[in-house]
Amino acid sequence: MPSATLSSKGQVTIPKAVRELLRVGTGDRVQFLVREDGVVELHPETVDLLSLVGILEPRDDRHVSVKQMNEAVERASAKAAGRAQKS
Numbered sequence: 001m002p003s004a005t006l007s008s009k010g011q012v013t014i015p016k017a018v019r020e021l022l023r024v025g026t027g028d029r030v031q032f033l034v035r036e037d038g039v040v041e042l043h044p045e046t047v048d049l050l051s052l053v054g055i056l057e058p059r060d061d062r063h064v065s066v067k068q069m070n071e072a073v074e075r076a077s078a079k080a081a082g083r084a085q086k087s
Contacts, residue, residue, distance in 0.1 A: 002015035002017050002018050003015070014030075014042075018042075022042070022043075022044045023044060023048075024044045024046070028044060028045070028046045029044075029045035029046055030042055030043065030044055030045055031043045031044075031045045
């Protein structure tokens with residue numbers, strides 16, 4: 001079982017085997033979960049966006065093109081600008 005030593009500043013270096021298992025590296029954030037039984041779990045806080053592909057089911061069969069999205073953004077922006085001018 002990997003182990004580490006607590007520094008005088010309260011810091012611990014996560015052993016390489018654990019970093020590899022968690023798939024975390026320099027600059028990544030981790031989260032500590034303290035369970036009711038006193039066990040502390042370490043979880044990666046950052047997620048590779050590609051790992052999220054396909055996790056959501058589509059709500060319906062509607063498909064929207066980039067052009068339609070851009071038009072919707074333009075309409076919403078114009079509407080918001082109109083409200084801002086009236087204030």
